Amino acid sequence: MxxxxxxxxxxxxxxxxxxxxxxxxxxxxxxxxxxxxxxxxxxxxxxxxxxxxxxxxxxxxxxxxxxxxxxxxxxxxxxxxxxxxxxxxxxxxxxxxxxxxxxxxxxxxxxxxxxxxxxxxxxxxxxxxxxxxxxxxxxxxxxxxxxxxxxxxxxxxxxxxxxxxxxxxxxxxxxxxxxxxxxxxNTGVLTGKGLNWGGSLIRPEATGFGATYFADEMLKTKNDSFKGKVVTVSGFGNVAWGVALKVTELGGKVVTISGPDGYIYDEDGLDEEKIDYLLELRASNNDIVSPYVEEFPEAKFIAGKKPWEVKCDIAMPSAIQNELNGEDAEMLVKNGVECIVEVSNMGCTPEAIECFHKNQLPFAPGKAANAGGVAVSGLEMSQNATKLNWTNEEVDAKLLQIMSSIHVACEKYGTQEDGYIDYVKGANIAGFIKVADTMLDLGVI
CATH class of the missing domain: 3.40.50.10860 (Leucine Dehydrogenase, chain A, domain 1)
Known part of the structure; x- marks a missing residue:
């Protein structure tokens, strides 16, 4: 090739x-x-x-x-x-x-x-x-x-x-x-359904939860954890909400959210009340984050900018594709970022990824880190097929196990001779081998 x-x-x-x-x-x-x-x-x-x-x-x-x-x-x-x-x-x-x-x-x-x-x-x-x-x-x-x-x-x-x-x-x-x-x-043809008619518990939070579990596995390779870490997050929808919930639960502090109008910097971090407010903000249909400072005046709204200029330990882009570019990456590196987890699909440009790799920083691509959403969708399909409903704890435990296994696969195929884990390479190779070998088994169709 x-x-x-x-x-x-x-x-x-x-x-x-x-x-x-x-x-x-x-x-x-x-x-x-x-x-x-x-x-x-x-x-x-x-x-x-x-x-x-x-x-x-x-x-x-x-x-x-x-x-x-x-x-x-x-x-x-x-x-x-x-x-x-x-x-x-x-x-x-x-x-x-x-x-x-x-x-x-x-x-x-x-x-x-x-x-x-x-x-x-x-x-x-x-x-x-x-x-x-x-x-x-x-x-x-x-x-x-x-x-x-x-x-x-x-x-x-x-x-x-x-x-x-x-x-x-x-x-x-x-x-x-x-x-x-x-x-x-009645059939399981769509996922993300309401709990009353076939939906799965923790599905709205799943992408954010899964990405945070994956990030936690990355930190464990350095004998580290979320405890005391400052985390910058973009977006303010379900994905950012799920990230904020789980990061806070694991001892980290989320200090930013963002929208098309700019970003919020909340130095004190998002607590339970503020995280709950994200749902209200999202439901307003305005697609802007500036009202956050009216509700919590101790926070700051920075118009027209992205949150990657804020000093942090962990950056988790959670909004849309190509939202973090090369200049943003350079700024994060300059400010001492330790780990970058792409929660949005292809949230970082090639220039940004190149910058992270050049500086030997752990970087998780979206296809690995944000797989928690589709994983719980798959679990919803299983529940629909068996006509069963699993508890919150059962779904969360299965999600954690899936994200841990994805990290193991990335580590297996992405670890270089010097010990640096190229998560992009690891995720792509692990996924490709499974699909390619299956295509060989099925013949040319």
Whole structure:
């Protein structure tokens, strides 16, 4: 395999799909050596088959707003690879959604899902619909129209969508209601469901909890822990909320959250009352964090900036792709950061990752660190299939075990001769080997 040749070919076929191309290049660079040491992969053209989705569904979504006006959005579902299980990945509702972003997310999902050890393939979906400022009735009509187009292509053993940015319990409820009506059965086809109708405990917190468990495993390799650590976090949704809850429980102090308008610096750290307020802030539909200082005036709001200029021990980007760039990374290094955990999908640019590696800093990629969300989705699927509900403690224990096993896999394949653990390489190789070997077993299909 020659990475440059493959990337040149992909760029020619898919011009302008920068997020997708970035994700593919990162994986190919990590697995190049292991791939070339195994000629059976080349003979079966595993890479050429793996980097292209099985299929991409694109459809029109027409819906009526509260004024009776017709609105038209575009919906997509990228079914990327189902070698080890049904396609699995969230539905993102955000104006930025396009095919490139969904292909990047779906491609990452293949390896993330493989790392969980659960039988799930990779997929992703979404729409350029913006739920901000919409009434519940408008969101319901959109979700029903979206599912009306998608329902024939999904199922508990085929493709199991979940929530993502813009898609929470409310949206999943509306989508599942329409699916159930059309299919005329109750089934575990969507995850992130309400607790009354098939959902799993700790699912909203799972991504943040899992990332914090993974970070704790990273710290243990240095005989360290979260106790007394200052942690900077971006975002203020469910992911940041879950991180803040678990970091605080483990003895750390979260001092920042952020939004499109800037970031909050709370030197005293987020306590139970402040963490609870994050849910209220998120539910306001304003998508801004500045109201935090009205509620807690001892904190500071810094407009138009990102939290990576704040001195910290651990940085946990938890908002969106490419939110932490090379300059941000240099600032973190200058301020003495000890560990970086990518909680958002591809939250750091290649320049930022290069900076962390150059400085021999532990850096966890999102496909490993944020796998807790899809892991608990997989556990929700298991509960639905067996018609059982597990306790909070049971789900949390399974999540901890899964995140610990992911860390073991990353350590196995990512430890270098000098002892430095390249978590990017470790995660990519571990996920790739599982998927590639399965594809060999299944033949060329």
């Amino acid at each position: 020659n990475v440059n040749d493959i990337m040149n070919g992909l760029e020619a076929k898919h011009p302008g799909e920068k997020e997708y191309l970035q994700a593919v290049q990162e994986v190919l660079e990590s697995i190049e050596d292991i791939y070339n040491q195994n000629p059976q992969y080349e003979a079966a053209k595993i890479i050429e088959r793996l980097v292209e989705p099985d299929r991409i569904l694109t459809f029109r979504v027409s819906w009526l707003d509260d004024s009776g006006n017709v609105n038209v959005n575009i919906g997509h579902r990228v079914q990327f690879n189902n070698a080890i299980g049904p396609y699995k990945g969230g539905i993102r509702l955000h104006p930025s959604v396009n095919v490139s972003i969904l292909k990047f997310l779906g491609f990452e999902q293949i390896f993330k899902n493989a790392l969980t050890t659960l039988p799930m393939g990779g997929g992703k979906g979404g729409s350029d619909f913006n739920p901000k400022g919409k009434s519940d009735a408008e969101i319901m009509r959109f979700c029903q129209a979206f599912m009306l187009e998608l329902w024939r292509m999904i199922g508990p053993n085929t493709d199991v969508p979940a929530g993502d940015i813009g898609t929470g319990g409310r949206e999943i409820g509306f989508m599942y209601g329409m699916y159930k009506k059309l299919q005329m059965e």
